[in-house]
Amino acid sequence: MSTPDAGLLVALVGNPNTGKSTLFNALTGLRQRVGNYPGVTVARKSGTCDLGDGQKVELVDLPGLYSLAAASPDEQVVIDALAGNIAGDRRPDAVVLVADATNLLRNLFLASQVAELGRPVVLVLNQADVAKEQGLRIDAELLSRRLGGVPVVLTSAWKGEGIADVRRAIARVLAQRTPMKRVAWPANIAAALADVAVTAAADTGKEVAAADAQRLLFDGNATTADRIGWTLAQREKTLRSARDRVRNSGYNPMAAEPLVHYAHLRVALEGVVTEGMGKAGRTAAVDGLLLHRILGPILFAGIMLGLFASVFWLAKFPMEWIQSGVDAFKGVVAPPLDAYPMLQSLLTDGIIGGVGAFLAFLPQILILFLFVGILEDSGYMARAAFIMDRLFSWCGLNGKSFVPMLSGFACAIPGLLSTRTIEDPKARLATAFVVPFMSCSARFPIYALMCAAFIGPLYGPGWESVVMVGMHCVGLFFAVPTAFVLTRFVLKVKPQPFVLELPRYQMPKPRDVLWRMWQNAAEFVSKAGTVIFAITIIVWALSYFPRDAAVADRIKAANPAASEEVVKAKVQAAYVEQSYMGRFGKAVQPVFDPLGFDWKITVGVLASFPAREVIVSTLGVTYSVGEGAKADSQHLRQAMQDAKWSEGPRAGRPIFSLAAVLALMVFFALCSQCGPTIATLAQETGGWKWAAGSFFYMTALAWVVSTLVYQVVIRLL
Amino acid sequence: MTPLSQLLPGQFGKLASLNPERGVDQRLMALGLLPGMALKLIRKAPLGDPLAIEFGGQVVSLRLAEAENLIVDVSADCPIQRPRQP
Known part of the structure; x- marks a missing residue:
């Protein structure tokens, strides 16, 4: 994202769990912008920070990381942002380092x-209140002197203490441009670094900074070399001899960087921290309970059940309010437009319906992010991943895949958005890919309709429950092997080792949690919202046009005795039948014939691609019982039970045989029928490639499995 | 000399060696787990994997398979410091 103003840019960098985001919120006071770094799904959060003297700078909150050795996309972004290598972004004029x-x-x-980058630095020692409680006394002035005079500020961002000092310190380093004291490399390593820098600069014709030379020498990966265009052939010999030189001086080249830095820091910290009397903190005791071999999983199940119940049930009420609000709004808008049926339908079914369709997801997103925010900021999320990792590691996912997949059982959208908590890009992508397989609440109406209309009456309530539960497992059953194949054979991304800090437990700060919840919701509305809206309008148009008035007249003439209601339903069914969608449905019905679907079901399936829950009301229209049909509608059940094949080899046999009913449910369990999911998948995976892959894979899988179900069941019975 | 993966919960020692070529070990080195560092196996996850280890005042989780290359000297006299008790 480019920033047009030429003001000063300050970057906020630090380890995860240091309270960096809390500090960022405190410094910018929520005057923030969220964008994306080009080409990667890493959010660029920035805001305006007042330095206290009227001077304003742009503060950018870089992703938390432990080391500059770039292993993940998040870490690469930090390196590139700090060095000013991101297109459209400036190099920071100063860096605020946040430390615990x-x-x-x-x-x-x-x-x-x-x-090593040589930028002016402010060192913020956050959570100073906790350090004090633990009996740690920190001599900030001594540390400042040891680090070359950079300002060292003690803060407690949670409590808002020391924020003004940070502002003043930023102003000071911007004016005085004080860099932090750099590590003294042993002579042989310094020579090896110099050699790499000189040769790389000569080979590429580009300036190679000292920090770049370190990444080239110390990192096994080639990201820096690729960026400056230093080819493998060019660098191979130079790097090998430089690493040999490091090895000859007694350091393993892959370990030299941490060894030298840590030795340097031990000296710098000598006498800075004195340990006095204090409390050890309760984290170890709480872990004894929450990670207990037996109690741990029980408490975990309880917490996750609470989370799921909240997303599922708590969101129901606001969703119903939104739905009735949308309906009420339609009721107000529609009557004045009775004279213009096309405009009326566009406005009510198209525009208002489309906006309502994605607004309905908001409560679930907000509630899930409220809980995810609390779990993350409290430190429990890392423990949840610790408990669950074993169940996910064998198929290439990790413990952090659990929450997104669980959320997927309520709705895939919040599930997809919560994959952001997974650091490993490979596991993140694989998790995002399988989340839409989870049986979301929008699949419930078709299961309920089919079970109530066919399974229940034919086989009793016992089988009804079995089928209901079974349908909720179908997606999971296919998701696990999908993840396995995807991570094993398809994804070429290098997996990250699952090294996870179990941070100190902390009370989440309500402002931070609410703010992040809001930012996520706003991003969803602005990005996925537009796509969802467009899809809804397109499907509306396809099932509305062409609309020949003669169709209505013919139906009315053919049914002179029928009540107004019945005629209206028949007219509607006739219109859908001759709409582009209806014609298309009839044309592609042969594709769905192996699944036992007639053209009416086919139209329902096609119309459900933007949002699968519309299947029930579409069946209501095509089976001429009116569009207000619900899963518990007696008329719709009756109409479907009575439906018979009118032609072909199955003429006279019921359309909804057990085989067709099961095939239809399995189809809805597996098919990618959700515009918002596809839009969100594209947003979260940084392009349409994976979204398209998901769409075609799930749809093809649904067709194949449903065909198998139909063909097998119809032969058995 | 024992691989970290074979330590029992509560057992501690000093890190004798690791394999700097591996990504996991590089991550752990960045966190300060360098040869000579005192560490303690706090617990195993309920399903036996991953492990939670403590070193340098922090608790870090890693998978059993990833802990095999970390060799610990359990005979070394190096109790994990538990300072700051009242």
Whole structure:
């Protein structure tokens, strides 16, 4: 995202779990913009920060990371952003390094790496209140002197303490441009680095900074080399001899960077932290309970059940309010337009219906993100991943795949959005790919209709429940092997080792949680919303046009004795039958014939691609019982039970045989029938490639499995 | 000398060696787990994998298979410091 204003840019960098985002919110006061870095699905969060003296700078909150050794897309973004290598983005004029005051040594490793970039630095030691409670006394002035005079500020961002000091410190380093003291590399490593820098610069004709040379020498991956265009043939010999040189000085080249930095930091921290009397904190005791071999999983199940119940049930009420609000709005808008039926239908069924369709997802998204935010900020999310990892690791996912997949049983959209909590890009992509397989609440109406109309009456309520539960498992049954094949054979992304910090438990800050919840919802509405809206309008148009008034007249003439209601339903059915959608449905019915679908079901299936829950009302229209049909509609059940094949080899036999009923339900369990999901998948995977892949894979899978179900069951019975 | 994956919960030692060529070990080194560092196996997950280890004042989880290359000297006299008790 380009930033047109030429003002100063300050980057916020730090380890995860340091309270960096809380500090960011405190410094910018929610005057924030969220965008995306080009080409990757990493959010670029920035805001305006007032430095206290009227000077304003742009503050950008970079993703949390432990090391500049780029392994994941998030980490690569930080490196590129700090070095100013991102198209359309400026190089930061200063860097604010956020460190956890209770674990300075580990946190300063990243700081020490960033110091190599030579930018002006402010070091913020956050969570100073917790450090104090633990009895740690930190001599900020001494640390500042040791690090070359960069300002060292103690803060407690949660409580809002020390924020003004940070503002002043930023203003100071921007004016004085104080860099942080850099590590003294042992002579042989320094020579190897210099050699790499000189040769790379000569080979590529580009300037190679000291920090670039370190990435080239110390990292096994080729991202930096690729960026500056240093080919494998060019670099191979230079890097090998440079690494040999490092090895000869007694360092493994892959370990030299942390070894040298940590040795440097141990010296710098000498006498900075003194341990006094204090409380050890309750994290270990709480973990003893929450990670207990028996109690841990029980409590986990309880928490996740609570989360699922909230997304599923709590969201029902606001969703119903939105639905009745939309209906009421239609009721107000429609009557004045009675004279213009096309405009009336476009406005009510197309536009208002389309907006309502994606607004209905908002309550679930908001509630899920409220809970995910609390779980993340409290530190429990890492524990949940710890408990669940074993169940997911064998098929290439990890413990963090659980929450998105569970959410998928309520709705795939919030599930997809919550895959952002998975750091490993491979597991993230695979999880996003299988989330739409989970049996979401929009699949419920068709299961309910089919079970109530056919399974229940024919085989009793016992089988009805079995089929209901079975249908909820079909997606999961296919999702697991899909993930396995995807991570094993298809995805070429290198998996990340599952090294996960179990951070200290913390009380989530309500403002941070609510703010993130809001940002996620706003992003969904602005991005996926437009796509959903467009799809709805297109499907509306396809099932509305052409609309020849003669069709209505013919129906009215043919049914002179029928009541107005019956005629209206028949007219509607006739219109749909001759609409583009109806004609298309009849044309492609042979494709669905192996599944036992007649043209009416086919039209219903086709019309359900933007949103699968419309199948019930579409069947209501095509079976001439009116569009208000619900899953519990007696008329619709009767009409479907009475429906018979009118021609072909099955003429006279019921359309909804057990085989067709099961095939239809399985089809809806597996088929990719949700415009919002596809739009969100594209948004979350950074392009339409995976969204299209998901669409075709799920739809093809649904067709194949449903065909098998129909053909097998029809032969058995 | 024992692989970390074979430690029992509650057992501690000093890291003797790791394999810097591996991504997992590189991550752990960035977190400060370098040879000579005292560490303790806190617990295993309820299903036996992954592990939670403590070193340098932090608790980190890693998978059993990834802990095999980390060799721990359990005979070393290096109790994980538990400072700051009242």
